[in-house]
């Protein structure tokens with residue numbers, strides 16, 4: 001006979017559901033035949049807790065007896081909490097989960113039922129806890145709030161001088177630099193106590209005893225003294241202070257002059273081409289008509305970095321043959337830094353260009369005059385330290401009539417280019 005697993009609970013209910021009808025049937029009424037019943041009851045079955053792990057297997061008639069001891073069969077909790085617990089789990093249940101169990105709090109050692117312990121856990125005054133401020137202290141719950149209020153090294157405390165809040169264990173360090181900590185004036189003047197942050201201004205402005213340098217120290221006065229003596233010193237030394245200041249001013253004047261000349265050296269033009277912009281030109285022509293020999297001079301420029309130093313000049317009302325009718329232009333050689341290295345006489349061609357400032361560059365018609373220096377002319381010899389010569393150029397460069405034409409003059413401004421042929425300038 002094969003083993004048939006029987007999983008329906010025939011013994012507790014006496015009823016089961018037949019294969020062809022869902023109406024529960026009393027099995028005793030079906031099997032009234034003692035022979036058949038005997039055969040059924042002799043069939044070998046597994047325990048109904050086979051799936052939970054019970055290995056029992058025997059005749060069906062012995063199942064009920066087995067279930068009385070089967071460790072997987074559930075029985076009411078022996079502490080009467082009302083739960084149905086498999087025998088095998090009863091010990092754990094009684095010990096750990098039964099609400100009726102007797103147990104002790106591991107911290108205060110008081111006795112509780114499982115049920116009341118749940119409320120106690122998390123509230124026990126004897127449970128050791130780390131302080132939430134992370135000060136590292138572990139302390140019983142009942143002492144924690146006292147600790148945080150008055151002992152914890154990480155609690156916030158106000159500085160008693162400046163009232164700002166600090167973590168308790170940094171307060172001492174703060175006191176060493178707190179600006180509001182009261183201190184005494186190191187000069188022991190009549191001000192008794194002042195806040196540390198006020199000391200500097202006290203010493204500078206109020207302290208009657210602190211020593212100050214005379215305010216003319218930078219000018220050279222060496223006097224030092226307390227506030228009251230200073231007033232007297234200033235009163236009595238007006239003359240001396242004034243002299244000191246005068247020498248400072250003249251020293252500075254000297255520096256300014258040398259700075260100016262350094263600056264003008266830096267801004268010098270070394271390109272060999274001068275573009276000379278002359279604005280308010282008609283004013284200058286009018287002025288020149290009343291001032292005989294009025295001459296405009298250009299900024300000095302060099303023919304190259306180590307070349308000749310030149311300067312252009314212009315007579316708005318003409319000079320010599322051009323007087324009263326033309327503008328005259330000249331170039332003169334100034335004493336330069338590199339004259340000792342240069343070939344003399346100066347022999348490079350020079351051109352003067354008056355620009356036509358027409359808005360349309362293709363239609364512009366510039367006026368150009370140029371010359372090659374005559375080596376016999378004294379103007380082209382190496383210049384002396386004090387040149388006074390006129391230079392060389394064109395007395396009748398452009399007539400006043402011509403100047404009014406085209407766009408030579410625009411916005412009352414003229415542009416004159418002076419260009420030096422750059423070849424063979426340096427002799428060495």
Ligand SMILES: [Zn+2]
Pocket residue numbers: 047048049050054055056066067070071072073
């Ligand atoms: Zn069993």
Ligand SMILES: [Zn+2]
Pocket residue numbers: 077078079080081082083093094097098099100
């Ligand atoms: Zn229980």
Ligand SMILES: [Zn+2]
Pocket residue numbers: 105106107108109110120124125126127
């Ligand atoms: Zn406790």
Ligand SMILES: [Zn+2]
Pocket residue numbers: 131132133134135136137147148151152153154
């Ligand atoms: Zn703490």
Ligand SMILES: [Zn+2]
Pocket residue numbers: 159160161162163164174175178179180
């Ligand atoms: Zn403070």
Ligand SMILES: [Zn+2]
Pocket residue numbers: 185186187188189190191202203206207208209210
């Ligand atoms: Zn003082």
Ligand SMILES: [Zn+2]
Pocket residue numbers: 214215216217221222223233237241
């Ligand atoms: Zn002084």
